[in-house]
Amino acid sequence: MRRLPGVLIVEDEPAIAELISVNLRHSGFRPVWAMDSITAQAELEAVLPDVILLDWMLPGESGLTLAKRWRAHPRTKTVPIIMLTARGDEVDRVAGLDAGADDYIAKPFSTKELLARIRAVLRRRAPEQDAGLVTVGDLSLDASTYRVTFQGQLLKLGPTEFKLLHYLMTHAERVHSRSQLLDKVWGDHVFIEERTVDVHVKRLREALGDGGQMIDTVRGAGYRLSAQTVPAKQA
Ligand code: CA
Secondary structure, three states, rough: EEEEEEEEOOOOOOOHHHHHHHHHHHHEEEEEEEEEEEHHHHHHHHOOOOOEEEEOOOOOOOOOHHHHHHHHHHOOOOOOEEEEEOOOOHHHHHHHOOOOEHHHHEOOHHHHHHHHHHHHHHHOHHHHHHHOOEOOOOOOEOOOOOOEEEOOOOEEOOOHHHHHHHHHHHHHOOOOHHHHHHHHHOOOOOOOOOOOHHHHHHHHHHHHHHHHHHEEEEEEEEEEEOOOOOOOOOO
C-alpha cells in the first residue's frame, strides 16, 4: 500500500486547522493537528511528518521559535517547514525564512495554493530530482548534458548561472532569500556578499531571454522561479 505523506499542522485556530485537514485528506495526505507547541513537539517525537505547516502566532512559543529549534535539531532538521502567517510584511517574511522555514504562505490562502506549496517542498525532498532532466513551464534543464532550453531553444549559461538555475528549477514556486541561495548554490563555507546573488540572477535572466521573466524578484524576500509567470509575447 502506498504510504500517504504526513503533514503536521501546528495551528491554534481549530477552524483553520480543520479546513486544512479536510482538504489535505481529500488530496491524499495524512494530516495530524497539533494546537500548540507542546503537542507539536510530542507529535514530532512520535512520528516524523513529511512536511510541517507552522502557524506563526501561537500561544506560548511562537512558530518562529519552533522553526529555529526544529531546524537545529538533528531529528527534525530536514523536515520541510511552511510557515503560515497572517502577517504580510516583508521583515517577517525574511525572519521566517532566516529561521529556517522553507516557504511561507500568508493567510488567507487558497487551498490550491497551499497544496501547490506542499507538493513543491515534497518534490525538493525527492533526491532523484537532483539529477537528469528538470522542466518548469517552457524551461528545461538537463543536468547530465548541461543543456538548458527555453521554448525548445538552446541557451548558453555560465557555470554559476547553470547551478543557480538548477537550484531554482528543482525548488520552483518557492521564495529563496539571498542568504539561502548563497548557502545552497555557493556552499555553506563560502563568504560572499549577498549582492553577488543579484549579479548572477541578473546574468541568468539575460541568458534566459524571454524565459528570464519566470524569475520573480519578491521585494524584501528574495527570488522565486515560477511557471505561473507566463512570459509576455513579443509585440
Ligand atoms: Ca494563530
